[in-house]
Amino acid sequence: MSNAFDLKDPLKRRYRRFGTLLACLVYAFMLVPSLIVIPVSFGTQHEVRFPPREFSFELYQIFFSSAAWTGPLLQSLKIACLTTILALATAVPAAYGIVRHDFPGKKAITLLLMSPLVIPAIVMALGLYLYFSYIRLTGSTLALVLGHTIYVTPFVIVMVAAGVQKLDSNLEFGATLMGAGRYRMFATVVLPQLMPSILAGGLFAFLISFDEVVISWFLVSATTTTLPVKMYSSIQWEISPVIAAVSTMLTVLSFVICMLTAALQRSGRGQ
């Protein structure tokens, strides 16, 4: 779209400069909430203020020395890890099966697997709450892991399916021709080549589960509270300045995972 000659027109140049100015304002609007928590987190516990009057690590010390915060942190880490493992174990073969095979009911099954992308989280949360109350699972860590697994599965399928589409199916055909069984071929030929997509999908699954609040809000009990649920009630009732420290760590985590997946997808493309 951009080439040198069309910029000679001063009118066009003026429009372009105006467009860039507007875009920069929107970039700023989008980024400010993610960034402003960082300076606030180095303030003190007595005031939530930007910019902070004095620099300290006090809020981080409070966070890591209080069980009311570290408990939910560990719980969220545990749930996110279990969710990632379960989601990868089911979604990676599913993505492969959907891309490489035709089978009766494929459309319906794909729709079922992808439906959590469209169903509002509040509706899933309510459904899981009613269902898990019925089978007496509400409040357990297992309930949270299952709920999160359903929620992250479509994201993993999308990422891994994109990876499968880039593979050369001749290699799989060759392996089968040489006598490798279906599972052996999948494990030794497909999985190693898919590693970048699987890692990227796993990182996404981890981050989505770690940040998830609506489903967790309905499913937690006092002993299984996750970090986002603790944050949610904390913002609702007291706005403790410690949230700034938590937010900063979450933003850093999002940034790291976002960069890692971008790098993984690029390496996947290079193959």
Added chain:
Amino acid sequence: MTGAESSRAAAAFVSPAAIVSLAIAAVPLLFILYTSLGGAALSLEAFENLLTSTLFKRSLYTTLEISVSASLISLLLGYVVALHLARQPPRRRAVYMVLVLLPFWTSILVKSYAFTVILGREGVINLVLSWVFGTQVALPMILNRFGVMVGMTNYLTPFIVFPVLASLLAIDPALYRAADIMSARPMRIFFTITLPLSLPGIVAGVSSVMVMSLGFFVIPALLGGRQDVMLANLVDFYTRETLDWNMAAAIGVLLLAMVVLLSAPALWMRRNQLAGKA
């Protein structure tokens, strides 16, 4: 591989995920439907109660009002960014893309908290205004509609940028060169080439953003006031405070119906595109 063999192979790969989805996604949805009908009673009482409830009607209206306006504002903001990104050479575009991806991946709780710091009574904006005018300024910008709109547009804008950018990048550059040779004015180029050809991205973006905003829960709860109770908050209220599960489930069914209706245009658009390519 024969068809039957391929089906058998597919079953082995797909069934674990399908079974988990049936058990943990499909069954809960059926539970909502069942509960909304009063369980074994199979009555429409909960829906009748909803239609006569002022609380529900007000919240439905609020939800539609907020969803439509937040979607349109995010469309404007997202379109500006997508246009800018589409103009960049690929390498620089990847760099600017990070400015969209970081907010995209930022937790909604971090954003809500950040907006209480920015817009609050003693927040950054009021502090700056107080300093500029030399008196105590405390504009109410959260716990009201304004706070909800700022939070929601902030959250939704990246979801517009991605589909619109994809549409803009798919436009044949030769069209722009032709327009240039014919010395069309920038406005004319925008309204005759850019805007109509980016329509698939606009439809996809707006419908997905609408779908998301209908179910918004965290932002109205944390940044809104009593007048900004959306349907999702009402579900929470009925489920956990009044323990009226039938009402909560009935709202859930209605939300689901609205979402399915709204995603139809995007799906239809995608099918048309696929048909066009084939």
